Amino acid sequence: MILGIDIGGTTIKIGLIDNNKIVRKYTIKTNSETIIDDLIKSFVINKINVNQIDAIGCALPGFIDHKNGVVTLSGNLGYKNYQFKKIFEEKLKKPVFVVNDANAAALGEYWVGAGSKYDSTILYTLGTGLGGGIIINNQLVFGSSGYAGELGHGGNFQNERNCTCGLSNCLEPFASATGIEKSLKEFLGKDISLKDSVELFLKNDSNVINAFTKSLTPLANHIAIMETSLNPDCIIIGGGPSNIGKPLADFIKKLVDKSQLGFISNKTPILIATTRNDAGILGAAYWAITESTKLV
Numbered sequence: 001m002i003l004g005i006d007i008g009g010t011t012i013k014i015g016l017i018d019n020n021k022i023v024r025k026y027t028i029k030t031n032s033e034t035i036i037d038d039l040i041k042s043f044v045i046n047k048i049n050v051n052q053i054d055a056i057g058c059a060l061p062g063f064i065d066h067k068n069g070v071v072t073l074s075g076n077l078g079y080k081n082y083q084f085k086k087i088f089e090e091k092l093k094k095p096v097f098v099v100n101d102a103n104a105a106a107l108g109e110y111w112v113g114a115g116s117k118y119d120s121t122i123l124y125t126l127g128t129g130l131g132g133g134i135i136i137n138n139q140l141v142f143g144s145s146g147y148a149g150e151l152g153h154g155g156n157f158q159n160e161r162n163c164t165c166g167l168s169n170c171l172e173p174f175a176s177a178t179g180i181e182k183s184l185k186e187f188l189g190k191d192i193s194l195k196d197s198v199e200l201f202l203k204n205d206s207n208v209i210n211a212f213t214k215s216l217t218p219l220a221n222h223i224a225i226m227e228t229s230l231n232p233d234c235i236i237i238g239g240g241p242s243n244i245g246k247p248l249a250d251f252i253k254k255l256v257d258k259s260q261l262g263f264i265s266n267k268t269p270i271l272i273a274t275t276r277n278d279a280g281i282l283g284a285a286y287w288a289i290t291e292s293t294k295l296v
């Protein structure tokens with residue numbers, strides 16, 4: 001059995017995985033100073049028999065040295081060059097594998113979610129920020145320094161909103177869930193949550209449609225570039241806005257069609273993530289499964 005652990009800034013989700021399925025899951029609060037000890041205590045409280053665990057996968061936010069299991073930098077958790085794998089393995093005497101949380105979500109979708117039929121898939125997660133993961137020919141792409149999949153940053157996708165990363169023209173301030181809510185406020189003249197905007201979106205309310213068009217046109221441009229750069233089998237959209245479901249995927253597809261060659265666009269479906277809150281747990285577990293087999 002495998003433990004898949006998704007470590008977020010406020011909550012840690014733990015899933016026990018047997019035969020590619022989550023058979024038990026629970027959450028604990030994140031205290032970044034005591035994560036490993038808190039996890040080990042939680043195994044005892046939740047009667048997880050560590051002797052039956054073959055490997056543990058952990059998804060963490062931030063820049064990760066996947067090979068050595070070191071958290072190079074995590075603003076959310078306050079880690080800098082933290083030897084997560086080494087410390088956890090020493091305390092638990094089990095193999096531990098560490099992966100970036102957005103990459104884990106992409107692996108989860110690739111393994112058992114919307115991308116499970118495909119070899120090459122690109123995930124965009126629209127949350128507080130905008131993260132992603134790239135899987136090409138059944139391999140997670142890390143790139144030279146491990147930053148592959150940081151789809152929210154760099155480039156010149158808009159000229160209005162500064163990004164949290166320090167650049168001025170990133171995709172994230174427009175197409176993240178936070179960015180869409182900002183656009184909704186601009187067009188509706190008042191604060192409205194994404195959740196409350198869904199009904200209006202589905203009724204084609206012109207202000208809401210304009211807000212979504214403003215926020216998601218840069219995303220569509222980004223998708224078009226990725227389609228011609230890497231030729232994935234599909235694009236998957238996750239995060240809060242994906243709760244709208246297929247109408248959102250269709251909406252994004254129409255925007256992509258405006259800036260893409262028809263024969264590419266028609267062969268690259270835009271899908272909604274299906275593993276939802278479990279994506280990180282599943283992806284972390286899948287990472288542990290694939291990496292531990294390399295040890296044998």
Ligand SMILES: [Zn+2]
Binds near residue numbers: 152154164166167171
């Ligand atoms: Zn940025």
